[in-house]
Amino acid sequence: MVDFSTQAIHAGYEARCNGDAVSVPIYASAAFELEDALRGQALAAGIQEGFEYSRVANPTVDALERRLAALEGGIGAVALSSGMAAVSYALMCAGEGGGRIIASKNLYGASVDALGDFLPQFGIHADFVHNINDLDEVEALIGPDTRAIFAETVANPSTEITDLEPLAKLAHQHGIALIVDNTVPTPYLLRPIEFGADIVVHSTTKGITGHGNAIGGVIVDAGRFDWTNGRFPQFTRTEQVIADIEGNRRSFAGAFGNAAFIKRIRIKYLRTFGAVQSPFNAYLSLIGLETLPQRVSQQVASATAIAEHLAHTPHVIKVNYSGLGNTPQYALKAKYFPHGVGQILSFLVDGDVNNVRRIIDGVQLFSYVPNIGDARSLIVDPVNITHREVPEDYRLSAGVTGNLIRLSIGLESVDDLIADLDQAIAGAY
Known part of the structure; x- marks a missing residue:
C-alpha cells in the first residue's frame, strides 16, 4: 500500500x-x-x-x-x-x-x-x-x-x-x-x-x-x-x-x-x-493536503505538551484532551489514534466570565478566531461563539460552560505558546 x-x-x-x-x-x-x-x-x-x-x-x-x-x-x-x-x-x-x-x-x-x-x-x-x-x-x-x-x-x-x-x-x-x-x-x-x-x-x-x-x-x-x-x-x-x-x-x-x-x-x-x-x-x-502529515504531527506534539502543562497551571481546574494518559478514554486513544487525537483541546478555569475575557484579551500569539486546524494557534470561548445556538442542556452535556476556553494549536514554537498562555492566565487574576 x-x-x-x-x-x-x-x-x-x-x-x-x-x-x-x-x-x-x-x-x-x-x-x-x-x-x-x-x-x-x-x-x-x-x-x-x-x-x-x-x-x-x-x-x-x-x-x-x-x-x-x-x-x-x-x-x-x-x-x-x-x-x-x-x-x-x-x-x-x-x-x-x-x-x-x-x-x-x-x-x-x-x-x-x-x-x-x-x-x-x-x-x-x-x-x-x-x-x-x-x-x-x-x-x-x-x-x-x-x-x-x-x-x-x-x-x-x-x-x-x-x-x-x-x-x-x-x-x-x-x-x-x-x-x-x-x-x-x-x-x-x-x-x-x-x-x-x-x-x-x-x-x-x-x-x-x-x-x-x-x-x-x-x-x-x-x-x-x-x-x-x-x-x-x-x-x-x-x-x-x-x-x-x-x-x-x-x-x-x-x-x-x-x-x-x-x-x-x-x-x-x-x-x-x-x-x-x-x-x-x-x-x-x-x-494544504501536501503537508498534512507534517503539520498535524507537529500540532499533535505541541497540543499534547500544552495540555500536560495546563494540567499543572494555577487557575486551570480541568483540561479536556483525550490524548493525555490519565483520561478515561485512553484505551480508545491507543486503539484509534496511535499518532494522537488532534490539535484542539479545551480547559476550564476558576473565577468567572470576566477572567475568561481577560485571558482571551491577554494572549498575544493566539488569535481570537472561530476556526480550528490553522497553521496559527487560535483561542475561543465556545459558549459565546461556536455553541451559542445550542440549547443549554446540550451545551452542558458537551461540557461547554462560561468558564471553558478552547485552543487550536498551530505551528508556532510550543515554548512560545506556553509562555503566552502563562502570562495571559496570570494576568487575568
Missing part, C-alpha cells in the same frame, strides 16, 4: 492529462466542451465520465475529491462549499422523506442546530443521546424510521472519542448507516472507514486545508452499505434525472450500485442545491 504522505501529494491526479502541470491547475471555467452529440448525451446521462458544467463537476475539484477519497479509503467523494454543506447534505440524503437520525448531544454547535431545529422543517428528525458510546442508549432509540447514526470521531471541544467499531456493528445489525464527522483528526490520524463507518464528512476548512484561507467540505462514501435494504426508498425509486440515453428511468441503486449514495449527493444535492466548491478553494485545499 502506498504511504499516506505519498498519496497526500500524488493521489487522484495525473500531470500528463493536464498539460504536464506538476501542480493541479485551477480550471476557472463554468462549462466544458461536450465535443459531439453522442458524448454530450452520455455525459448528461451519467454513463460516461467527464465534465460538462462546474456546478456538477470541475477538473480541479475532481482532483481534490479523488485525493480525499484515496486518503479516507472510500470509493468516491463530493467536495462542497463548506463543512456544514457536507454535514447537511449527508444527513438529508440519508434521512430524505421522513427519516430519523440518532446523534450525540456532544456535537459542533451548527450540527446540533441543523439536527434539532432546522432539518425537522424538512421532515428529518433527530434523536439525541447523552453518550454515543453507550450502545444500550443508542439501540433503545432505533425505530422503523431510523436511517443513520451520526457522530464526531473526536468531539469539539471536549475531544471525546467515539468508539466506532461497536457503534458500526450495532448500526449494521439494524440496517442503518453510520455517518461520522472526521474533521478534527483528519484522515492522517484516523480513517473511520477502516472501523466500519459508511459515510465520512469533513470541514476541509480546518486541518485539511490547514491555513485558514479557504472554506470547504467533503463527503466520502465507503461504498459498502446496502441502500436497498428497505429503509431507504429514495435509492430504489426510479427517477428521470438519471434516465439512460433512451429515456428509460432508473434508480440510483440500479444505475450506480454501491456508489448510489455519493452519486445521489452529486446529482440531486450538489446539482440542485448548488453548494459548489470553487476551483480556487479546491486548489488551496490540495496545496
